[in-house]
Amino acid sequence: MPEMTLIDAIRQAMDEELARDKRVFITGEDVGPRGGVFRATVGLYDKYGPDRVIDSPLAELSIVGVGIGAALAGMRPICEIQFADFIHPAFNQIVNEAARYYYRSNGDWNVPMVIRAPYGGGIGGGLYHSQSVEAFFAHVPGLKVVIPSNPYDAKGLLKSAVRDPNPVLFFEPKKGYRLIRGDVPEDDYTVPLGTARVTRQGSDLTVYAYGMMHFYTLQAAEKAAAEDGIQAEVIDIRTLAPLDRVTVLESFKKTGKALIVHEDNRFMGYGAEIAALLSDEGFEYMDGPIRRLTGPDVPGVPFSHTMQDFFMPSVDKIAAAIRELAAY
Amino acid sequence: MATSIQVESRIDDTGVSLDSALLLDMYWQMLRSRRLDERCWVLHRQGKIAFHISGMGHEAIQVAMAFAIRPGYDYALPYYRDLAFNLAMGYTPKEFMLAVFGKQGETTSGARQMPSHWGSRRLNIVSGSSPVATQVPQAAGMALAVKLRGEDRVAIADLGEGSTSEGDFYEGLNWAGVHKLPMICVVQNNIYAISVPVGLQMAVPNVADRAPMFGIAGAICDGNDVLASYRTVKEAVDRARAGQGATLIEAKTYRPVPHSSDDDDRTYRSREEVEQWKRRDPLARFQAYLLEKGLLTQTRIDEYEAQARDEIDAAQAGAEAAPYPPPEAALGPVFASDGV
Numbered sequence: 207m208p209e210m211t212l213i214d215a216i217r218q219a220m221d222e223e224l225a226r227d228k229r230v231f232i233t234g235e236d237v238g239p240r241g242g243v244f245r246a247t248v249g250l251y252d253k254y255g256p257d258r259v260i261d262s263p264l265a266e267l268s269i270v271g272v273g274i275g276a277a278l279a280g281m282r283p284i285c286e287i288q289f290a291d292f293i294h295p296a297f298n299q300i301v302n303e304a305a306r307y308y309y310r311s312n313g314d315w316n317v318p319m320v321i322r323a324p325y326g327g328g329i330g331g332g333l334y335h336s337q338s339v340e341a342f343f344a345h346v347p348g349l350k351v352v353i354p355s356n357p358y359d360a361k362g363l364l365k366s367a368v369r370d371p372n373p374v375l376f377f378e379p380k381k382g383y384r385l386i387r388g389d390v391p392e393d394d395y396t397v398p399l400g401t402a403r404v405t406r407q408g409s410d411l412t413v414y415a416y417g418m419m420h421f422y423t424l425q426a427a428e429k430a431a432a433e434d435g436i437q438a439e440v441i442d443i444r445t446l447a448p449l450d451r452v453t454v455l456e457s458f459k460k461t462g463k464a465l466i467v468h469e470d471n472r473f474m475g476y477g478a479e480i481a482a483l484l485s486d487e488g489f490e491y492m493d494g495p496i497r498r499l500t501g502p503d504v505p506g507v508p509f510s511h512t513m514q515d516f517f518m519p520s521v522d523k524i525a526a527a528i529r530e531l532a533a534y
Numbered sequence: 535m536a537t538s539i540q541v542e543s544r545i546d547d548t549g550v551s552l553d554s555a556l557l558l559d560m561y562w563q564m565l566r567s568r569r570l571d572e573r574c575w576v577l578h579r580q581g582k583i584a585f586h587i588s589g590m591g592h593e594a595i596q597v598a599m600a601f602a603i604r605p606g607y608d609y610a611l612p613y614y615r616d617l618a619f620n621l622a623m624g625y626t627p628k629e630f631m632l633a634v635f636g637k638q639g640e641t642t643s644g645a646r647q648m649p650s651h652w653g654s655r656r657l658n659i660v661s662g663s664s665p666v667a668t669q670v671p672q673a674a675g676m677a678l679a680v681k682l683r684g685e686d687r688v689a690i691a692d693l694g695e696g697s698t699s700e701g702d703f704y705e706g707l708n709w710a711g712v713h714k715l716p717m718i719c720v721v722q723n724n725i726y727a728i729s730v731p732v733g734l735q736m737a738v739p740n741v742a743d744r745a746p747m748f749g750i751a752g753a754i755c756d757g758n759d760v761l762a763s764y765r766t767v768k769e770a771v772d773r774a775r776a777g778q779g780a781t782l783i784e785a786k787t788y789r790p791v792p793h794s795s796d797d798d799d800r801t802y803r804s805r806e807e808v809e810q811w812k813r814r815d816p817l818a819r820f821q822a823y824l825l826e827k828g829l830l831t832q833t834r835i836d837e838y839e840a841q842a843r844d845e846i847d848a849a850q851a852g853a854e855a856a857p858y859p860p861p862e863a864a865l866g867p868v869f870a871s872d873g874v
Contacts, residue, residue, distance in 0.1 A: 231682065257682050263712060268671040268705035275675020275689070278660060279609065281682070283675075295701075302665050303672070308870050311653045311661035312644030316870035347868050371870035448869075 207391050213383040215357035215390045216246055216322075219364035220284060222394060224254050227282060230368060233260040234269055234286025234322075243288055244324055244383055270296035270321060274304050274373075277319040282368055290325035290377060291337040304373035305348035320367045324380035325353075326418050326469055328518050333506030336514075338470035343375050344447040344479070350374040350399055351446040355420035357388040359444060362397030370399060379418035386421055402450035404457060408439035410532045411463035411494075414454065414480050416443040419467045419519060426524035433525075436532045438465075446476055451483060458484050462493030465531050467519055472500040494534040499527045543814060545823035546762045552601075554829050560601060560760055561824055562838055564593040564817050567618035569842040570627050573850065574634055578795045582854075583634045587650045587794040589617035592722050594816035595755070595785035597622045598763035599720060602771050603690055609676045611660045611669035611691040614650040615722065615789075619692070624657045627846050631853035638859045645859050666697035670706030670719060677715035677780070688774040690767075692720035695784075696727020698744070699735050710780035711749035717780040718770045722757060724789040729802035742784035750780040757785025758816040761823075788814070 210218070223230045232247055238261035241248025251259040262269045266287055273283040287293045293300070304317045327336035344351045350372055354360035360378070367374040379386075405420070406427050415423040420442045427438040439457050443449070458464055464484050466477035477498040484496055499519050501507070507517050552560075567589065574586040589596065592615055600622030603610065612619050617630065632640040633649040642653040642661065653661030660676075662669060673691035680687045697703060698721055710717045721741045725732045738744065745752025751773065755766035763785055770781035788811040792799040799808070824830035 263705070263708055265705045265708070267701055268674070268709055271668065271671025271702060271706060272675035272678060272709050275672035275677070276679045276682075277675070278672065279676040279679035279689075281679045298665055299668060299671070299702075302663055303668050306663065307661060309866070309868055310643050310647050310651070310663065311655075312642075312646060313867045313870070314642075314653060314655045315661045318870075350869075 207389040209387055210357055210390050211384045212354070212357050212360055212378070212386045213244060213246055215361040216364060216378060217248065217250070218390065219361040220247065221250060221253070223365055223368045224250065224258055226394070229280060229282040230284065231258045231260060231276070231281060232284045232286065233262045233273065235262055235264055235288050237261060237286050242286065244380060246286070246322070266292050266296040267299055270299040270304070273319045273321070274299060274317055277317045278307070278315055282318055284320045284322060284368060287321060287323040289335050290323040290339045291334045293321070293323055293339055297342070300343065300349070300373070300375070301346050305346045308372065309348060316371050317373045318371045320364070320374050320376055322376045322378065324383070325377040326379045326381055327507035327514060328381045328418070330509065330511065330514065331507065332509035336507035338468065338501070340377055340446055341470055341474060341476050344476055348373070349447060351377070352399060352444065353377045353379070353417040353446060354444065355379070355417055355442050356386055357390045359397050359442075361390055362395055363399065363444065365394070366396045366399050369396070374399070377417065379421070382418050382421055400445050400448045400450055402444055402453040403442045404439065404453065405442045406438065406440035408437035409461060410437045411465060411528065412439045412441060412457040412461045413465045413467060413524070413528065414441045414443060415467040416446065419469055422519065422521045423467055423524050425521045426528060429521065429525045430528045430532070434529055434532070436528060438528050438532070449479070454480065454483060455488055458488045459491045462491050463531050463534070465497045465499060465527055467499045467524055469501050469519055471503045472498055473503045475500055494531060497527060497531050499524060543819060545759050545819055546756070548765070550761045550765050556601070557824065557829055560597050561820055561830065563597045563600070563622040564618060564760065564820060565838055566627070566842045566845070567593050567596070567621050568817050569839070570621070570630060570846050571617055573846050575791070575795070577634065577850070584636070585648060585795055586634060587614050588789070588791045589615045591788050591790045591811070591816065592724065592757065593618040594760035594820065595720065595722055595757035595763040595787060598760050599690060599692065599767050601764055602767035603688060606657050608687050609658050609660060609673070609689040611673045611676070611689065612652050612662060613666065613669070613693045613697070614662065614664075615694065616652065616692065617650065620652050620659065623659060625652065625654065625659070627849040628852055631849040632856060635853040635856070636858065637853050637856040639856060644863065667693055667700035667702040669693070670703050671709065672706070673717055673719070674706045674709040674715055677710065677717040678713060680716055681713065686775050688716045688718060688771055690718040690720065690771070692722060694727060695721050695723035695725070695732055695741050696730065696735055698741055707748040707750060707780070707782060714777070714779040716774035716777070718767065718774055718783065719780065720767065720783045720785060722785050722787055724787050726789065726793070726803065728793045728797060740784055742782055745782040748782070750782055752782045752784070754784045754786065757787035758814050758819065760816060760820050790815070
């Protein structure tokens with residue numbers, strides 16, 4: 207089983223889906239001969255041609271709007287938004303259109319499309335190349351929101367997303383594109399949407415995370431175990447919507463303590479929903495405050511690295527939060 | 535008023551060779567839509583329905599669109615004023631009555647949406663929303679799918695002139711131009727977006743003047759003349775089917791009634807203006823034309839009127855007798871399941 211990077215796994219998923227299903231095509235800015243600014247689609251234009259890998263105009267609203275139309279007409283578009291920060295012009299098309307088609311037509315029209323976007327900070331991208339936008343979309347019924355944390359899941363989840371009959375937002379931790387490596391089978395496998403995964407067994411507390419923060423959380427959990435003997439259980443959320451409530455609750459019933467980590471800012475962030483779920487349905491198992499470690503409530507991730515590092519949760523910050531909660 | 539409206543009282547049948555049965559069917563579709571529309575205004579005044587948004591005055595361009603495409607084969611992405619367009623594609627007064635009453639069995643949305651948010655997979659009529667112009671890039675996407683698959687369908691989207699101020703309109707037509715898509719975009723310019731006159735929407739005299747910026751064809755027609763409208767739309771459809779790209783059509787028309795049952799148009803336009811336009815009424819004009827050509831008689835008109843009345847009476851009675859949806863129906867369906 208070859209080891210590969212996160213972005214290689216994402217590319218392999220698209221390559222295999224393009225080969226498997228003629229309805230699949232890719233569109234977005236620079237996805238063609240350039241292969242994407244992060245090289246996610248490199249080689250695919252040469253392999254599948256300009257009708258399958260289509261450079262779009264520089265206009266996010268219509269990357270999504272055209273994708274919706276193609277999906278309505280029976281295609282399976284994969285739309286790339288170059289940075290999650292630039293998805294906002296398409297908000298109306300995603301939220302008012304893609305998300306609502308199935309319900310508003312009483313099941314007559316569905317929108318099988320994937321919107322891929324790199325998200326997250328820590329890469330010197332400043333306010334507009336660092337954003338985490340998952341909470342906006344996870345709030346909307348009718349959308350599925352997926353964030354992989356490792357190459358195996360990235361390939362399997364993206365293939366599930368392409369085959370899903372609903373609109374799926376697939377946010378990729380861009381800092382991990384080449385940093386996160388892992389074994390990826392060459393065969394055709396999928397990871398089902400809507401399932402979280404226990405990625406580290408533990409008994410003292412549970413840490414919930416996804417994407418880049420899950421990558422750091424695993425390291426932080428090992429650090430806390432080695433240095434302090436704390437055994438943290440780690441849950442990779444993987445699919446933010448629909449949420450795997452069973453896996454989330456089962457772990458909490460075991461540990462009674464929860465730390466939620468995301469780099470998106472705190473107020474009304476995704477962690478608030480996990481916390482609400484645990485307090486609603488896990489109250490009698492609760493053995494400490496439900497804690498969140500998140501970015502601060504400021505309008506963006508600053509460019510200069512001192513401020514950026516201050517903004518971002520890190521292995522050390524997560525380990526410290528684990529220690530603090532374990533000691534409660 | 536920035537825009538000069540070139541609307542005459544006669545019908546221009548230049549280059550249109552439809553047989554009499556088709557001409558009479560066009561007339562019937564316009565008449566039926568008008569009477570159904572009028573009935574809904576009455577039902578609203580009677581307090582029987584909560585809301586009505588009207589297509590009155592727009593019947594000519596709308597019926598022309600339906601006759602110029604292949605309903606059920608081509609993709610249609612209508613907007614809320616398109617009652618006549620939808621009826622002429624195969625939607626029924628019975629269905630519309632269920633929609634305005636919000637009753638169980640409503641076919642476009644299961645009574646989830648307000649009336650006039652059309653949709654029918656069977657007829658390839660795409661479900662609509664209320665934010666305007668969103669269907670333009672979606673029509674481009676459907677046309678792109680058609681082109682990628684090498685089919686000879688077209689996608690036809692339509693909207694009002696106010697909606698052309700939205701970015702969706704520009705971005706969608708830009709795709710249509712770049713990829714030479716089989717798409718027709720029809721703007722029914724009735725010179726008011728609710729209350730705002732067209733001169734405050736745009737600084738060019740005609741919506742269709744914008745076509746060159748997308749590299750697509752532009753055309754203007756008298757939207758109150760069903761045959762002139764038909765000729766214009768049919769030419770665009772033929773071009774699109776032949777792989778010659780998209781067309782932006784502007785149909786000059788007028789809405790002789792308020793924007794919706796919640797609007798009061800006396801606050802923004804004169805009664806004289808409305809009366810002047812009523813003299814160019816598309817239904818009356820086409821009726822006069824058919825009478826003059828000897829294709830229609832007063833007896834036949836009376837028969838059509840009776841037929842429309844009977845159909846609408848039955849549709850209304852059916853909707854009034856129908857139950858409301860069970861409350862729990864609000865819970866779904868949210869997601870399509872695998873295999874859809």
